[in-house]
Amino acid sequence: MDFDFLASTMVTLLKAVPLTLALFALSVSVGFLLALLIVWMRVGGNRALSTFARAYIFVFRGSPLLIQMFLVFYGLAQFDFIRSGPLWPFLREPFVCAVLSLALCTAGYSAEIFRGGIRSVSPRELEAARAIGMSGFLLVRRILAPIAFRHALPAYSTEVVLMMKSTALASLVTVWEVTGVAQRLISQTYRTMEVFLCAALIYLVLNFIVLQGMALLERSLSRHLRAAPPAPKA
Amino acid sequence: MADSPRLAVRDIRKTFGSHEVLRGISLEARDGDVISILGASGSGKSTFLRCINLLEIPDAGEIRLDGEEIRMVRSGGRNRPAIQKQVDRLRSELGMVFQSFNLWSHMTVLQNVIEGPVHVLKRPRGECIEEAQALLKKVGIADKADAYPAFLSGGQQQRAAIARALAMKPKVMLFDEPTSALDPELVGEVLRVMRALAEEGVTMLVVTHEMGFARNVSNRVAFMRDGLIESIGSPQEMFGDGASPAFRQFIGHFQA
Numbered sequence: 127m128d129f130d131f132l133a134s135t136m137v138t139l140l141k142a143v144p145l146t147l148a149l150f151a152l153s154v155s156v157g158f159l160l161a162l163l164i165v166w167m168r169v170g171g172n173r174a175l176s177t178f179a180r181a182y183i184f185v186f187r188g189s190p191l192l193i194q195m196f197l198v199f200y201g202l203a204q205f206d207f208i209r210s211g212p213l214w215p216f217l218r219e220p221f222v223c224a225v226l227s228l229a230l231c232t233a234g235y236s237a238e239i240f241r242g243g244i245r246s247v248s249p250r251e252l253e254a255a256r257a258i259g260m261s262g263f264l265l266v267r268r269i270l271a272p273i274a275f276r277h278a279l280p281a282y283s284t285e286v287v288l289m290m291k292s293t294a295l296a297s298l299v300t301v302w303e304v305t306g307v308a309q310r311l312i313s314q315t316y317r318t319m320e321v322f323l324c325a326a327l328i329y330l331v332l333n334f335i336v337l338q339g340m341a342l343l344e345r346s347l348s349r350h351l352r353a354a355p356p357a358p359k360a
Numbered sequence: 361m362a363d364s365p366r367l368a369v370r371d372i373r374k375t376f377g378s379h380e381v382l383r384g385i386s387l388e389a390r391d392g393d394v395i396s397i398l399g400a401s402g403s404g405k406s407t408f409l410r411c412i413n414l415l416e417i418p419d420a421g422e423i424r425l426d427g428e429e430i431r432m433v434r435s436g437g438r439n440r441p442a443i444q445k446q447v448d449r450l451r452s453e454l455g456m457v458f459q460s461f462n463l464w465s466h467m468t469v470l471q472n473v474i475e476g477p478v479h480v481l482k483r484p485r486g487e488c489i490e491e492a493q494a495l496l497k498k499v500g501i502a503d504k505a506d507a508y509p510a511f512l513s514g515g516q517q518q519r520a521a522i523a524r525a526l527a528m529k530p531k532v533m534l535f536d537e538p539t540s541a542l543d544p545e546l547v548g549e550v551l552r553v554m555r556a557l558a559e560e561g562v563t564m565l566v567v568t569h570e571m572g573f574a575r576n577v578s579n580r581v582a583f584m585r586d587g588l589i590e591s592i593g594s595p596q597e598m599f600g601d602g603a604s605p606a607f608r609q610f611i612g613h614f615q616a
Contacts, residue, residue: 254462254521257413258476258528259452261444268479272466350466350508 128320135311135324142307143328149221149293149303150332153228154286160229161236168241179237186234192295195227199299224296228289235285243278244270276347283340287333294329304328364427365390366563367454367532372411372421374404381407382418383587389532392561396574399584400610405567406459408584409536412565413454414447425450425531452480455525459537461517463509469496469520470505476528488527495523499553515546519553526557533557535566571614575599583607 168179186194202208202217216222247270255269297306308325312318365388374382381404389395399405410416412423414430417439423430430450431442441447463472473492477483496502499519501512509517518538525533535554539547551573558564558577568574574581574595581598583591583606591604598607 248462248465250458250460250462251464253415254456254458254464254524257415257451257454257456257458258524259448259480260476261448264479268475269464273464276466347466350468350510 131315131317132320132324135321138311139304139307139321139324139328142302142304143332145221145301146290146293146303146328146332149224149228149296149301150290152225153232153293154289156225156229157232157236157289160233161240164233164237165240165244168237169244183234183237186231187238191227191231191292192298194231195224195295195299198227198230199223220296220300224293224299224301228292228296231292232285232289235288236282239278239281239285240274242281243274243276246277247273272347276344279340279344279347283337283344286336286340290333290336291329365424366393366426367412367565368422368424369412370422370424372408372418372423374407374411374416374418381587382411385421385584385587385589387565387582387589387592389563389565391563393580394558394562394564394566394578395580395582396578397565397567397582397584398569398571398574398607398610403584404587405584406536409534409565409567412534413451413456414441415456417441425453448480452476452528453531455528455530455533457518457521457525457533457535457538460541461509461514461521463517463521463524465509468506468508469501469512469523472509472520473524473527476524481528492523492527495526496520498556499523500549513546514542515549518542518550522550522553522557532563532565535564535568537567537569539568539570569614571611583610585610 164179164182167175168183170176198217199220202223208214208217217226251269251273252265255265260268293303294305296303297309300306302310304325308321311321315321367387367389369388370386372382372385373380385404385408387395397405397408407416411418411421414423417432419439428450431446432439433442434440463469464475467475470489470492473495474485474488477488477491478485493502493505496505499522501516501519501523504512504516504520509520512520522538538554539550542550547570551570554564554566554573555577564578566573566578576595578595580592581595582589583598583604585606590606591598593602597603599611603611
């Protein structure tokens with residue numbers, strides 16, 4: 127074992143971690159908000175919006191993320207109106223393209239996950255909310271969303287972990303995150319095994335932290351399912 | 361105003377598919393009235409109660425609370441409320457107690473009780489908490505304020521649900537078979553709370569199978585049959601010799 131090489135590889139790869147984390151954090155948060163919008167369109171009751179949301183979910187779940195990313199990064203540049211448009215300074219950036227395609231894709235998956243959560247909310251609890259005078263956004267904010275999100279959380283944490291791994295694809299549109307840097311190292315050293323093992327270890331640690339966070343969140347949202355509070359002494 | 365009814369419904373009709381569940385129901389409740397609504401299952405009594413606060417939308421008829429009519433429009437061949445805001449406000453003035461309690465599972469008992477006053481009525485939280493604690497004491501579950509519904513017995517859950525409805529200071533309380541989902545030994549604790557409310561003068565409409573409650577607590581008893589109010593009167597009239605044959609036959613099932 128060449129520990130010196132492993133250590134220097136690790137140091138090089140760790141320098142790319144901030145970029146991986148930035149890709150991850152931005153695409154998960156933008157994707158989360160987008161998913162809320164899509165699931166609202168999907169279940170909101172408007173036929174046209176619901177059809178659009180269905181189509182969106184189908185397209186982004188049904189086609190490879192890598193192709194989506196290539197389409198955003200290489201494809202958009204073919205259109206003159208985009209190249210001359212006001213957003214071009216952003217859309218020409220590989221990082222922006224990677225975040226955009228990751229977010230668009232996770233929004234499709236997450237919207238379906240959230241829809242499952244919404245479907246599992248007891249109609250009785252919703253009826254009680256309506257009976258007390260709630261409707262629209264207030265009902266969603268106070269009753270529907272908290273219960274639905276709790277139900278969706280286990281499936282959603284899987285999606286979040288998948289996103290961490292999906293950031294590796296950004297290396298193929300020239301974003302120098304952990305996997306990209308690893309590949310560059312390999313092309314210089316031809317030591318595939320050591321470099322990729324180091325990279326895999328980094329993803330494992332990152333996902334371990336993410337999963338711990340999700341488990342903590344799940345725990346704090348499950349108080350109503352755990353043991354009853356101790357009875358006050360009479 | 362003393363003579364005008366708190367709640368007046370006129371000629372409520374409701375059809376599910378080809379089945380006409382309500383065939384023109386009219387009923388008035390004055391201040392302090394406790395009206396028991398009896399009837400076999402399928403007679404439409406729960407649907408009637410649910411039409412009053414528009415959890416079911418009646419196909420026809422008129423609902424007035426304190427003289428204010430709920431405005432309806434027809435669209436696509438169906439009735440629907442004209443103004444959601446009006447519906448929300450009227451619902452907030454009608455307390456509803458469900459057969460299966462329907463407490464919000466992600467909130468503690470106290471949170472369930474203050475939810476409406478704080479977020480629907482937009483009243484100060486501290487005030488609401490004080491009132492909620494008093495209400496929980498009144499229904500006898502003050503020690504369960506911080507428990508989640510899943511850890512309460514059915515009787516405790518239903519009393520919490522009654523406190524939640526009362527916290528809105530409703531003009532009329534609607535009870536939809538409040539004891540039907542309870543184990544027999546838990547029925548009494550809920551009925552006691554309801555009786556106390558009746559004695560305080562709370563206006564109540566109660567769909568129930570509890571003959572004792574109908575007879576001893578309510579001041580009027582309505583008997584529903586095939587989507588109509590077959591007969592209505594004081595408990596003395598209804599449980600006395602002058603009762604209709606259909607009602608006599610119905611209560612006969614309870615005396616077996």
